[in-house]
Amino acid sequence: MAKTHITMKVNGAEVEGLAEPRTLLVHFIRENLAMTGTHIGCETTHCGACTVDIDGMSVKSCTMFAVQANGSDIVTIEGMANADGSLSALQEGFRMMHGLQCGFCTPGMIMRAHRLLKENPSPTESEIRMGISGNICRCTGYQNIVKAIQYAAAKINGVEFKEAAE
Amino acid sequence: MIPGPFSYHRPATVADAVNLLSTLGDEARPLAGGHSLVPMMKLRLASPEHLVDLHGVAGLKGIRRDGNKIVIGAMTTQHELLASDEIGLSLPILDETALLIADPQVRYRGTVGGNVANGDPGNDMPALMMTLGASYRLEGKSGGRDVAASEFYQGAYFTALEPGELLTAISIPVPPAGHGYAYEKLKRKVGDYATAAAAVVLTMAGGKVATCQIGLTNLSETPLLAEDAAKAVIGTSLDPATLKKAAAAAEAIMSPAADARGPVEYRKHVGGIMVMRALQRAAGRAR
Numbered sequence: 001m002a003k004t005h006i007t008m009k010v011n012g013a014e015v016e017g018l019a020e021p022r023t024l025l026v027h028f029i030r031e032n033l034a035m036t037g038t039h040i041g042c043e044t045t046h047c048g049a050c051t052v053d054i055d056g057m058s059v060k061s062c063t064m065f066a067v068q069a070n071g072s073d074i075v076t077i078e079g080m081a082n083a084d085g086s087l088s089a090l091q092e093g094f095r096m097m098h099g100l101q102c103g104f105c106t107p108g109m110i111m112r113a114h115r116l117l118k119e120n121p122s123p124t125e126s127e128i129r130m131g132i133s134g135n136i137c138r139c140t141g142y143q144n145i146v147k148a149i150q151y152a153a154a155k156i157n158g159v160e161f162k163e164a165a166e
Numbered sequence: 167m168i169p170g171p172f173s174y175h176r177p178a179t180v181a182d183a184v185n186l187l188s189t190l191g192d193e194a195r196p197l198a199g200g201h202s203l204v205p206m207m208k209l210r211l212a213s214p215e216h217l218v219d220l221h222g223v224a225g226l227k228g229i230r231r232d233g234n235k236i237v238i239g240a241m242t243t244q245h246e247l248l249a250s251d252e253i254g255l256s257l258p259i260l261d262e263t264a265l266l267i268a269d270p271q272v273r274y275r276g277t278v279g280g281n282v283a284n285g286d287p288g289n290d291m292p293a294l295m296m297t298l299g300a301s302y303r304l305e306g307k308s309g310g311r312d313v314a315a316s317e318f319y320q321g322a323y324f325t326a327l328e329p330g331e332l333l334t335a336i337s338i339p340v341p342p343a344g345h346g347y348a349y350e351k352l353k354r355k356v357g358d359y360a361t362a363a364a365a366v367v368l369t370m371a372g373g374k375v376a377t378c379q380i381g382l383t384n385l386s387e388t389p390l391l392a393e394d395a396a397k398a399v400i401g402t403s404l405d406p407a408t409l410k411k412a413a414a415a416a417e418a419i420m421s422p423a424a425d426a427r428g429p430v431e432y433r434k435h436v437g438g439i440m441v442m443r444a445l446q447r448a449a450g451r452a453r
Binding site for chain 1: 167168169170171172173174200201204205207208217219221258266268269271272274275356357
């Protein structure tokens with residue numbers, strides 16, 4: 001099958017490549033662009049490890065063809081650090097609150113939380129849990145992931161983070 | 167998991183999309199949000215030779231009011247439905263239902279048109295559209311036609327869509343102000359299809375049910391309208407005996423498959439419970 005020329009913006013940089021129509025976006029990002037921060041977990045639209053931000057939407061990149069993302073603006077986990085290389089509020093939150101153990105789900109969790117906080121800068125605990133309901137973690141039991149997102153929300157809003165008593 | 171090879175088409179108008187679908191024939195499939203079709207293609211349960219991606223067709227987007235109807239373009243996503251003030255005011259049951267579909271990522275991509283057109287008995291919007299008396303606009307090479315949601319579904323994945331036809335919009339009569347509504351869905355986890363679900367839209371007058379429609383999801387090969395159950399509650403105050411009668415009337419038309427969600431008896435039993443809960447919650451909301 002003939003390959004299609006694809007151009008897109010990824011983490012602010014114009015990139016291009018050739019892909020068959022059947023190439024999934026996650027494969028294009030990992031294999032053509034050699035950006036392996038975006039993970040492939042279940043590859044069946046369930047686990048959310050492949051979540052990236054496309055034109056202001058959280059998308060499971062295993063369930064979209066690369067050719068469909070032609071011309072779009074994508075942010076992956078590689079684009080999440082601050083411009084000076086320091087950790088963004090969300091990354092710092094996951095570090096400070098122990099929001100990961102094996103870390104496999106973390107890129108997807110952070111990309112999803114990124115969009116969630118853009119749409120709702122002060123989510124309740126319940127809104128955070130519903131907001132990340134398309135992302136599966138098999139290590140943490142989610143408690144510390146929720147705290148990590150609360151930490152990031154507090155930092156972004158410039159208020160002190162108070163950890164809820166357990 | 168890599169899908170089989172296909173040619174990719176991205177038309178810009180409904181006419182071009184319909185033309186492509188009818189010219190390419192059986193080997194072409196329209197691609198909406200892709201969250202049913204792409205997983206099927208990865209499993210090679212579907213291997214279309216041509217995909218006609220509808221994302222470039224501006225005419226399939228948007229929510230607008232047309233007199234006493236709300237018209238929803240087929241490519242409107244569940245996320246856009248949830249973000250719409252018009253839907254929140256006029257058809258809040260759509261928001262309640264959309265929030266029970268899949269997860270946030272899927273709702274950014276999954277479309278209302280894909281949900282109703284696919285004919286999957288597990289999809290939530292079809293029973294809701296039957297309950298609301300919606301109709302679907304189908305465009306084909308020889309022109310367009312309107313088909314009532316209640317006449318659209320013929321079997322699992324079999325619908326009134328003819329080869330080459332495209333569902334372009336959904337037209338929903340706005341329920342009267344003060345109507346009560348509820349969508350009750352029993353599912354095993356976030357993202358699951360319903361073990362059983364019921365949609366209710368009703369109006370109350372003087373503490374009694376004046377009008378009522380009840381729809382059922384995933385309790386047969388097609389979505390169902392539980393007409394006898396709805397009749398059983400008219401003129402009542404939804405007392406316990408009436409609720410049981412309505413549940414029994416609804417269970418009488420259910421024929422769910424036995425699957426990982428439970429045996430037939432269980433799914434019918436919880437189907438009746440969803441009907442009772444939806445009736446009560448809808449009545450509580452009616453003014």
